[in-house]
Amino acid sequence: MIESWLKLNELPHLTPLRIKQLVEHFGNVDETVAAMPAALAAVSGLVAADFEGLRSAAMQDRVTQIRDRIDRLGAQILSLDTPTYPAALKEIHAPPPVLYVRGNCRALSGCALGFVGTRHPSNYGKEVVAALIGPLVDKRCTIVSGLAHGIDTLAHRHCLDKGGTTVAVLGCGLDVPYPKSNQALAQEITATGALVSEFAPETAPLPYNFPRRNRIISGLCAGVVVVEAGAKSGSLITAAYALQQNRDVFAVPGPIFSENSAGTFHLIKNGAIPVRSALDIIEQLEGLPRLPNLEASAKPLVRIQEELLSGEEKSLVGALSAGPQRLDQLAEKTGKDVAGIFQVLLNLELKGCIKQQAGQVYCRQ
Numbered sequence: 302m303i304e305s306w307l308k309l310n311e312l313p314h315l316t317p318l319r320i321k322q323l324v325e326h327f328g329n330v331d332e333t334v335a336a337m338p339a340a341l342a343a344v345s346g347l348v349a350a351d352f353e354g355l356r357s358a359a360m361q362d363r364v365t366q367i368r369d370r371i372d373r374l375g376a377q378i379l380s381l382d383t384p385t386y387p388a389a390l391k392e393i394h395a396p397p398p399v400l401y402v403r404g405n406c407r408a409l410s411g412c413a414l415g416f417v418g419t420r421h422p423s424n425y426g427k428e429v430v431a432a433l434i435g436p437l438v439d440k441r442c443t444i445v446s447g448l449a450h451g452i453d454t455l456a457h458r459h460c461l462d463k464g465g466t467t468v469a470v471l472g473c474g475l476d477v478p479y480p481k482s483n484q485a486l487a488q489e490i491t492a493t494g495a496l497v498s499e500f501a502p503e504t505a506p507l508p509y510n511f512p513r514r515n516r517i518i519s520g521l522c523a524g525v526v527v528v529e530a531g532a533k534s535g536s537l538i539t540a541a542y543a544l545q546q547n548r549d550v551f552a553v554p555g556p557i558f559s560e561n562s563a564g565t566f567h568l569i570k571n572g573a574i575p576v577r578s579a580l581d582i583i584e585q586l587e588g589l590p591r592l593p594n595l596e597a598s599a600k601p602l603v604r605i606q607e608e609l610l611s612g613e614e615k616s617l618v619g620a621l622s623a624g625p626q627r628l629d630q631l632a633e634k635t636g637k638d639v640a641g642i643f644q645v646l647l648n649l650e651l652k653g654c655i656k657q658q659a660g661q662v663y664c665r666q
Contacts, residue, residue, distance in 0.1 A: 305330040306380040307364045308355055310399045311501065313640070314661070316647050318395040319345050321381070330382065346657060370502040376403040376475055385409075393520040393546050395651050397499035403475050404495035408466050413443040414582065415518045415525035415543070417536040418452030419561050426529035426561065429553050430455040433526065436579035438465030443494070445470065445521050447514060448483055452528050452536075461489055468521065471498040472514040473506035497521075509644040515539040516546075516651055523586055524549030526576065530564030533609075537564050538652075540573070541605040545653060549585060551576045605652040613645050618654055618665065625664035 309320045309330065326344045327333040333341070338352035345351075354360050371378055379386045379400040387409040390396055402409070414437060418426065430452060434444060444460040446453040448469040460467040469490050471479070475498050478484050487496055499517065500510060515538050519525050525543040527550070530536040540550045552573040555562030569575050574585055607615065613635075620626065620634050628646070632639045646663055649655045655663050 302329075302331055302382070303378055303380055304364050304368075305334040306382075306399050307367055307378070308334055308360055311360065311363055311367075312352070312355055314347060314351050314643060315345070316395070316650060316657075317398055317499075318650065319347075319657075320398045321396065324381070324398075330380070347661060367501050370476065371401060374403055374475055374502070376401055377406060378402075379406065387521055389413075389522070390517065390520040393516065394653070395516075396520070397517065399499060401475050401498045401501070402495050404491035405466075405493060406495065408443055408468050408494045409497065409521060411443060412441065412586075413445050413468065413522045415445045415522040415539065416452060416456035416528065417446060417515075417518065417525060417539045418528040418530050419534060419536070420449055420451035420453075421561075422451050422455065422529050423559065423561060425555065425559075426452060426553075427455060429528050431459050433528075433553075433576070433579045433582070434459040434465070435463050437582065438463040440583060443468060445518055447472070447511075447518055448480070448487060448490075448496075450480060450482070454483060454486065457486060457490060461486075461493075467494045469494075469496050470514050470517045470521070471496060471500070471506075472510035474498060474500050474502040474504040476502045477504065477506060479506040507644075509648055511535060512538055512648045513651065516542040519543035519548055520546055522548060524551055524582070526551040526553070526582065527565055527568055527573070528553045529555060529559075529561040530568075531560050532563040532567065534564045537568070537609050538605070540568055541609055541652070545605065549574060551582055551585070605654065607654070610649075610652070610654070614649055614652075614654070617642070617645060617649060621655060621663060621665045625658060625662045628661040628663065631663065 323333050323344055324330050327336055338349035341352045342349040381398055385406045438460055444456050444467045446456045457467045467490055473479050475496055519539050519542040525540055527536050527540055543550050550573040552565040552568040553576045555565055632642045653666055656666055657663055
């Protein structure tokens with residue numbers, strides 16, 4: 302069964318949301334992979350040719366390669382129907398069909414809080430992370446972040462130093478040393494916590510992987526804490542995903558003259574919960590531990606604000622203002638190759654800004 306999930310996950314142009322819809326339609330993943338290309342196309346809105354490679358020898362070789370690499374890493378593969386797949390993550394808009402996990406899978410369940418922020422924290426930001434993490438660890442809360450430099454690294458480090466459990470969500474394959482300077486930290490995390498990725502082994506840390514990574518950080522958590530973030534920080538994307546997923550968003554106020562306060566000020570101005578101490582978080586989450594409200598996670602999708610989109614994403618949304626367009630038309634208009642533009646469209650779909658119609662046609666939400 303896991304091989305069927307991997308085949309769907311490795312098929313080009315098949316997004317996490319489309320995979321979920323296909324499996325729900327055909328009843329289970331094995332029936333989905335066994336279906337005829339024309340039947341798969343009719344459900345997914347793609348064309349039959351997009352599914353021709355699903356049961357090919359090349360696909361089987363690819364799946365075998367992935368499984369061998371994961372075995373050599375001592376890691377595990379979780380799919381949406383695996384009992385240990387985290388319940389909170391399963392309920393988000395487009396859950397990863399496959400998760401690659403190195404370390405303790407149990408760290409992905411129970412109460413968790415995400416910590417995100419700038420890669421260049423001030424002394425103030427460093428002190429804030431140190432002050433907040435300890436009481437949360439004492440409440441047996443798992444700390445989730447992205448292993449990046451700055452606030453992410455500090456959150457993982459302080460959690461481990463306090464004897465807590467931490468999870469790092471990656472924007473690359475589990476076997477890709479990124480960032481290289483954090484590889485010792487990554488290894489230490491796996492002793493009690495876990496490294497997690499939806500990307501197959503050897504996947505490079507490409508820029509468009511990280512917005513996808515961010516939805517997993519928030520999806521695993523009851524809430525997300527933002528510590529120091531600029532006006533265009535990727536942390537704001539994580540916070541936006543948290544709102545989309547009905548998670549709590551916490552923001553630490555900062556000095557008004559600091560650029561690192563612009564993002565947190567924006568969040569507080571728009572309703573985020575201001576944090577002066579860990580008690581503010583603990584009281585909001587009713588003492589901890591708890592899981593997110595999974596029933597509320599199924600609410601209609603909230604579109605992420607357009608000001609948080611990248612220039613490339615804004616360009617595509619603008620191109621769709623004139624009406625629905627095919628993938629090849631968008632590639633021609635933007636001068637980009639189809640594979641590259643598909644990744645940007647996938648991120649826009651995850652952010653609730655666009656949706657895909659039959660025949661690889663995209664339109665604004």
